[in-house]
Amino acid sequence: MVRFKNRYLVLEVVPVESKSKLKPRMRAQALYSALMEKVELLHGDFGVAAIRNGFLAKYCSERTQIAYVRVRHGPHKLVTSAVPLVTQLEGAHVSLKTIYTGGSVMQCNKFLRDFHIKQLEGTLPLVKDEEQRKKVQEAFLSFRQLGEERSNINQ
Amino acid sequence: MDVGVARFLESRIEEIRELSERINTGRPMLAFQRLPRHMKRRVMGHSSKRIPRSILDLHLKQQAKSGAPKKMKMPSRKHRRRPKNARTEFERRQEGVNRWLETHLWHAKRFRMVTRWGFKLAETPCDKGWRACWRAAISHCLMFDLSYTLCVELSGRESDLFSTLEKLTSEDCRANNLNPEVVAGSKEGQIVLYTPGEYPKGCIGPAKLMWRPQGAEETRQLWLWCHPGLRNEILENVSKVIGDKQVTVTALDEEFNRYRLVGPLAMPVLRDAIVSFDGTNPPDWIDKTLFQNQTDVWTQLRNTGQAAQNAIFGLTVKSVSRNAIPKRKKSLKSEEHMMETDQICQSTDSQLWSKEVRSQVVTSLESPAPVMLVHQPAPNGKHGEGWDLITPRKHGLQLWLRMIMCGARVGALKQYLELNWNTLNAEDLCLYPDSPMGNSEEKDLSQREKDRFDSLPPNKRLGVPWFTLPWQQLINEWSTTGAGSFFVIRDKTQLQMADQFMEKSEECKFRAEEGLVAILVCLENGGNLERGSAVCLPAGPDDLSTPRKEDASLRALQRRLQPEDGLKVSDIFSRRVAGFVLEGGYSFHRGCSAGIAFITAAAVKQLFSTLVWNERLQVLIINKSCPLYRYASVKIV
Numbered sequence: 001m002v003r004f005k006n007r008y009l010v011l012e013v014v015p016v017e018s019k020s021k022l023k024p025r026m027r028a029q030a031l032y033s034a035l036m037e038k039v040e041l042l043h044g045d046f047g048v049a050a051i052r053n054g055f056l057a058k059y060c061s062e063r064t065q066i067a068y069v070r071v072r073h074g075p076h077k078l079v080t081s082a083v084p085l086v087t088q089l090e091g092a093h094v095s096l097k098t099i100y101t102g103g104s105v106m107q108c109n110k111f112l113r114d115f116h117i118k119q120l121e122g123t124l125p126l127v128k129d130e131e132q133r134k135k136v137q138e139a140f141l142s143f144r145q146l147g148e149e150r151s152n153i154n155q
Numbered sequence: 156m157d158v159g160v161a162r163f164l165e166s167r168i169e170e171i172r173e174l175s176e177r178i179n180t181g182r183p184m185l186a187f188q189r190l191p192r193h194m195k196r197r198v199m200g201h202s203s204k205r206i207p208r209s210i211l212d213l214h215l216k217q218q219a220k221s222g223a224p225k226k227m228k229m230p231s232r233k234h235r236r237r238p239k240n241a242r243t244e245f246e247r248r249q250e251g252v253n254r255w256l257e258t259h260l261w262h263a264k265r266f267r268m269v270t271r272w273g274f275k276l277a278e279t280p281c282d283k284g285w286r287a288c289w290r291a292a293i294s295h296c297l298m299f300d301l302s303y304t305l306c307v308e309l310s311g312r313e314s315d316l317f318s319t320l321e322k323l324t325s326e327d328c329r330a331n332n333l334n335p336e337v338v339a340g341s342k343e344g345q346i347v348l349y350t351p352g353e354y355p356k357g358c359i360g361p362a363k364l365m366w367r368p369q370g371a372e373e374t375r376q377l378w379l380w381c382h383p384g385l386r387n388e389i390l391e392n393v394s395k396v397i398g399d400k401q402v403t404v405t406a407l408d409e410e411f412n413r414y415r416l417v418g419p420l421a422m423p424v425l426r427d428a429i430v431s432f433d434g435t436n437p438p439d440w441i442d443k444t445l446f447q448n449q450t451d452v453w454t455q456l457r458n459t460g461q462a463a464q465n466a467i468f469g470l471t472v473k474s475v476s477r478n479a480i481p482k483r484k485k486s487l488k489s490e491e492h493m494m495e496t497d498q499i500c501q502s503t504d505s506q507l508w509s510k511e512v513r514s515q516v517v518t519s520l521e522s523p524a525p526v527m528l529v530h531q532p533a534p535n536g537k538h539g540e541g542w543d544l545i546t547p548r549k550h551g552l553q554l555w556l557r558m559i560m561c562g563a564r565v566g567a568l569k570q571y572l573e574l575n576w577n578t579l580n581a582e583d584l585c586l587y588p589d590s591p592m593g594n595s596e597e598k599d600l601s602q603r604e605k606d607r608f609d610s611l612p613p614n615k616r617l618g619v620p621w622f623t624l625p626w627q628q629l630i631n632e633w634s635t636t637g638a639g640s641f642f643v644i645r646d647k648t649q650l651q652m653a654d655q656f657m658e659k660s661e662e663c664k665f666r667a668e669e670g671l672v673a674i675l676v677c678l679e680n681g682g683n684l685e686r687g688s689a690v691c692l693p694a695g696p697d698d699l700s701t702p703r704k705e706d707a708s709l710r711a712l713q714r715r716l717q718p719e720d721g722l723k724v725s726d727i728f729s730r731r732v733a734g735f736v737l738e739g740g741y742s743f744h745r746g747c748s749a750g751i752a753f754i755t756a757a758a759v760k761q762l763f764s765t766l767v768w769n770e771r772l773q774v775l776i777i778n779k780s781c782p783l784y785r786y787a788s789v790k791i792v
Contacts, residue, residue, distance in 0.1 A: 061173075063170060106178065109178050110178055116167050116170050116171045120168070132161055132164065136168070139172075143172075143175060
């Protein structure tokens with residue numbers, strides 16, 4: 001039979017208001033229903049029906065406010081078009097950014113790791129403290145090692 | 156600001172570490188996922204066949220560990236549609252019309268089943284093992300389920316029973332009737348039943364006779380074992396003959412199983428399959444002295460030679476489940492058997508006679524059962540010797556299965572008939588064309604032939620002069636005076652005279668002109684015969700010099716389907732028709748085609764006159780659909 005292909009959208013949930021305000025509560029259910037709402041708005045009943053089978057919203061981690069959304073390949077375009085429209089999650093104002101669309105969770109993980117490393121590189125100049133800087137540099141080294149190990153294992 | 160950045164950095168580093176772990180340890184765990192890309196196949200996920208052999212073991216272990224569900228094969232349509240409750244379904248199928256024997260299910264899986272005489276019987280095996288069945292009958296052990304045999308019980312005073320039997324049998328058969336051993340109950344007798352007062356005509360059919368050994372009571376029991384097709388005639392005539400006398404007649408339906416074992420290994424099979432009751436915790440009905448007697452005799456009875464012809468032995472059999480014989484084996488004659496002992500064993504009584512005992516035994520399969528073993532002599536002196544095992548209802552199947560596990564081969568109706576006419580067994584129904592049973596069989600067979608004939612397209616139909624054998628017409632044509640209905644001459648004295656005539660050239664006289672004489676014809680020089688082949692008298696030595704001879708008139712006949720009215724049966728061919736073949740085919744026993752035919756008594760006389768120019772008795776056989784004559788040797792049966 002034909003294979004079920006999925007698309008995993010990696011979303012960054014960015015609160016619009018200042019950080020001191022409430023973090024949007026990390027409830028996958030909220031994300032799910034918010035997206036459904038927007039898809040219905042944009043694409044109507046058809047959109048909702050097309051997406052429902054295989055639609056899943058999960059939070060990758062609390063700390064980083066990254067969420068995975070799984071959709072069937074095909075209808076995923078309906079969701080990607082609705083993502084920018086989501087402005088509220090459980091009362092808090094948020095902005096969702098699709099940072100990556102992958103075919104599998106593993107690919108998303110790989111992307112995320114590189115994404116975070118890049119972010120770290122970006123914040124490195126901001127670090128004034130020497131100790132902290134060393135920590136970060138050590139961390140980078142260890143990541144590289146891990147990366148090498150990984151490539152060894154896979155051979 | 157710093158704190159925030161610090162926190163951010165820490166959390167991010169943690170995150171990265173976690174992700175990296177996930178990625179690195181996210182090694183595929185399943186065997187087939189670890190294969191290099193070019194060896195992976197899509198189907199591997201659900202079909203173990205497509206996995207490279209090197210990891211197949213590992214894969215299967217993983218499957219087992221994960222409790223992967225077994226691939227459920229959709230059951231076949233037949234399996235899906237089978238009845239939920241097999242037993243009630245079987246009972247429904249038997250309602251009113253066709254009875255199943257106890258061994259029906261066993262036979263149904265292996266034989267072609269057919270409806271006969273109110274029963275569903277096995278006709279022939281599906282594996283075409285007829286030659287093997289013959290070999291079994293000659294050298295090993297062949298077994299038949301003859302449980303469709305009807306048993307009619309007569310009970311009353313001895314004198315009354317004698318007078319009843321007298322009227323039902325012929326004078327010539329009386330010798331067998333009055334045989335003291337038969338009357339005493341130690342042997343089984345064979346009689347031919349006739350409608351009272353009509354002998355030699357009005358034949359009903361053959362029957363076997365058993366008397367219960369005299370006990371303390373005055374009344375005696377008598378069993379007549381006969382063909383189920385004769386049921387109505389027998390019951391009618393017996394009740395007519397009884398009249399006022401105090402003789403009770405009961406047809407014992409579904410009370411017994413009767414299995415016949417034929418062949419030199421019949422006794423070893425019986426000895427291995429039958430586990431005689433050892434006497435522990437005997438049920439109430441067991442007669443201790445009788446039981447002791449039975450056990451003693453059974454221990455002595457080692458081979459068939461030790462039994463008198465037709466002797467009856469009673470036995471009490473232990474109920475043993477089939478599982479008790481773990482493996483199939485072939486029962487052979489042991490060394491004890493090899494030593495032919497002269498010691499003839501005495502017949503023993505059996506508690507199978509008693510109705511009370513039978514009703515008790517039937518209730519439970521675990522209880523020991525009374526059985527009877529009846530010796531069957533070889534009809535032609537060489538082949539066909541064996542034993543009949545008679546068991547009560549419900550206790551037959553276990554023994555049947557045990558005997559099969561001991562090496563008995565099973566034959567069906569066709570094999571039984573073949574064996575009978577090969578060995579000239581008097582039970583063979585084909586020796587009774589003048590009985591109502593013979594008539595209805597004749598009608599059945601001819602109807603079947605006619606149906607088959609009609610179903611053929613016209614250009615495939617070979618000219619057939621007759622479907623139903625025109626015995627009466629033949630008799631009429633051969634008789635000089637007006638003839639009545641035909642009958643088969645069974646008077647042994649007359650037949651023996653005819654036999655002797657061959658050697659002494661005396662004039663052969665049969666008393667009546669309406670008689671048919673049974674002969675055995677053997678086509679020693681090749682050719683085949685079938686039911687309905689005509690037996691013709693040779694006209695002169697030329698007929699026999701060349702093995703074949705064309706008959707021009709048959710060609711003309713082949714355009715006609717049936718002889719026109721007015722055309723004589725005996726004049727259809729250029730040689731005078733003396734009779735017809737009733738049953739025949741290739742005889743393994745003789746290595747050529749042979750058959751049982753009947754010729755008119757008058758024709759026998761003419762046949763003997765050919766001895767003037769011929770050394771031995773020979774006739775010409777011509778098949779219905781073939782214009783060639785074959786010559787065959789003749790022997791009076």
